[in-house]
Amino acid sequence: MIVTIEGIDGAGKNTLVTELRNRTGAEVLCFPRYESSLPARLAARALHGEMGDLTDSIHGMATLFALDRYGALDTLDRFRGSPDLLLLDRYVASNAAYSAARADDLSLCDWVADLEFGELGLPVPDLQILLDTPVDLAASRAADREAADRSRVRDRYESDRGLQERTSSVYRRLAEQSWHGSWLIVDPRGTTEAAVSVHTRLRELREMTITRRNSGNRT
Structure with missing residues (x-):
């Protein structure tokens, strides 16, 4: 089964993923x-101003x-419909939320879904977990991370406060509408409590899958 951890930059995704993996x-x-x-490296270069006007194209x-x-389709396919767990730090909803927030146009969410789930045939996740982190807290974490690691310079998306606010709003809308599957919204400020809540849901999901x-x- 495929479970995704979603949220804005600095939301605490890596912390929760690490806790759940343990x-x-x-x-x-x-x-x-x-x-x-290669596509990811090109995107990173664009986000740091090294690919001309590519970043301007949503x-x-x-x-x-x-x-x-x-x-990564081969890896994703191994877990499609399986009781074994694959945790994803960001997935299709991230692309949808950021694209729609950049364009201020929710129709971009459907465009992304058609591209990734439709044209590219990526599996729909069994559960999408949204870390509904306050933007101020997420921004503070991102700044602290940058200060602690000089190689971790915030990119164009991470340093845009307005974009982070709009993306957070789109994420909540996707979760509330159960966009392409089930969602679970958690408060990430208590890592242990969030992990316990998610772990319980994962056990239920695994039993359903089995x-x-x-x-x-039997059929």
Whole structure:
């Protein structure tokens, strides 16, 4: 089964993913895959002003992030419908939320879904977890992270406060509308409490997945 952790920059995604991996032994995949994916590396260069006006193209940037995920399709497919757990740090909803926020146009969410779930055939996640972190707290974390690691300079998206606020709003709307599957909204300010809540949901989800598989094997 595929479970995604979503939220704005500085939301605490990596902290929760690490906690859940320790509790479940799940495999983890983080997007964008800057170290191993050419589309992701090009997107990173664009976000740091090294690719001319590429960053100005909302559709162009969204396509690069989508192609990064398409490059991991073999891994994603191994967990499609499986009781084994794959945790994703960002997935398709991230592309949808940031694209719609940049354009101030919610129709971009459908465009991203058509591209990634439709054209590229990426699996729809079994559960999407939104870390509904206050923008002030997320911005403070991102700034602290940059100060602690001089190689971790915030990119164009991370340093745009207005974009982070709009993206947070779009994320909540996607969760409330159950955009392409089930969502769970958690308060990330208590990491242990959030992990316990999510872990409980994951056990329930795994039991449902096993039941469905066993039912299918009997037909």
